[in-house]
Amino acid sequence: MKATGDRTKAPAGDPDPCFVSACITEEPIQAERLLDLGSRADGALLLFVGRVRDHNDGRPVARLRYEAYTEMAERELEAILREAADRCEATRIEAVHRTGTLEIGEASVAIAVASPHRAAAFEASRYVIEEIKKRLPVWKREVYADGSDAWVHAASEDPPR
Amino acid sequence: MKATGDRTKAPAGDPDPCFVSACITEEPIQAERLLDLGSRADGALLLFVGRVRDHNDGRPVARLRYEAYTEMAERELEAILREAADRCEATRIEAVHRTGTLEIGEASVAIAVASPHRAAAFEASRYVIEEIKKRLPVWKREVYADGSDAWVHAASEDPPR
Amino acid sequence: MRLSVLLFAHYRELVPSPSVEIEVRTGATVREAIARLRAMPGWEDLPEEPTVAVNREYSQPDRELHAGDELALIPPVAGG
């Protein structure tokens, strides 16, 4: 899918506004590309990568399948990034969430924050991942070694009646 | 300089102990190499990169020169990583601090934490960078556009009498 | 008036189709639209008050709908 949001580089002479970029994609996430985020004024870069683990709740997992309400997820992800930027004074935030089938070790989500100072980068990064877990319309299905599978229910949510 | 500390991969069948790697080096930091840290059990990877900013306290900076008490700094950095691992239940931590002359935008420090869960990764990463700023025997000299330079004194420290 | 309704993840497994068009009275609320859905044969297993999005934005049950709105039923999310 296309990236939504603004440029990741500020125009010359206007270093203040935060530029965010949100993307939901079926393509593998290239986290190393996010290491270039930010400008010469950004002394801190924090990159969070969520990866598929080989187990969950003690049960071995063979792979995951992510489904998204893509159009809404991109919009919601961009809203989360803007909130993080407003709260934390980060200057650049880029986030990518993957959909489709992911093997163990593949990145499901990557969040990069560039900021003049480290405190803002840590706060913004943590805010974004916590809000993603609460609000992003994305669902995952665990596939087990025996070929069976099941939707993952977030522990903090009440199951629908 | 050589990397100190242990393997970054746990031996098969023994996923619990934390393995740390601390390095002080004159070579450019290749942060993207740290994205591979961790095992199939580590669902979270957090990479912090500190970069040389083009200004400090409102004054334009042309470049930085880092000096270290290298032998002690590697030992101290490894101690910090072990403390972070003990406090935060992270499973792999690798940190590199650069010395010598650094241009604007170059990485002065990189800290990677891999962990089964994200909370531990955020806590460990923040602990490591804060302790580095307090304890690592490393000093930086700012070089300004006009060629003059000055040692940077950490704001939180009392100047020596 | 006509609405399109989208279902995702495990909600899809409760009903015969992942999307449907329904007819509701002009000015109907989200709550009324859900009740209309649950009255259709095979759709009884949907929750009474699911989280919903209208036109790709989280919305409350008493929100009024308009012709052509896209109503989505959002199961508990599990991204990240």
Add this chain to the structure above:
Amino acid sequence: MRLSVLLFAHYRELVPSPSVEIEVRTGATVREAIARLRAMPGWEDLPEEPTVAVNREYSQPDRELHAGDELALIPPVAGG
């Protein structure tokens, strides 16, 4: 007994040499070694109680030294 002393960063600019060997009494403390250093011509500008490391580990002023120890004077650090 003999000790080697290392200086770093701005402490180097206060004294004639970035490292020096000094002779102190057996069982001397860090504090005594610093006083001995500051008594040398050209070394008066060193602080009275700098942060120190002995054998690459942060140490207190009353720590006893041993022959061959490496004493380092550590200015306020500024890494990261």
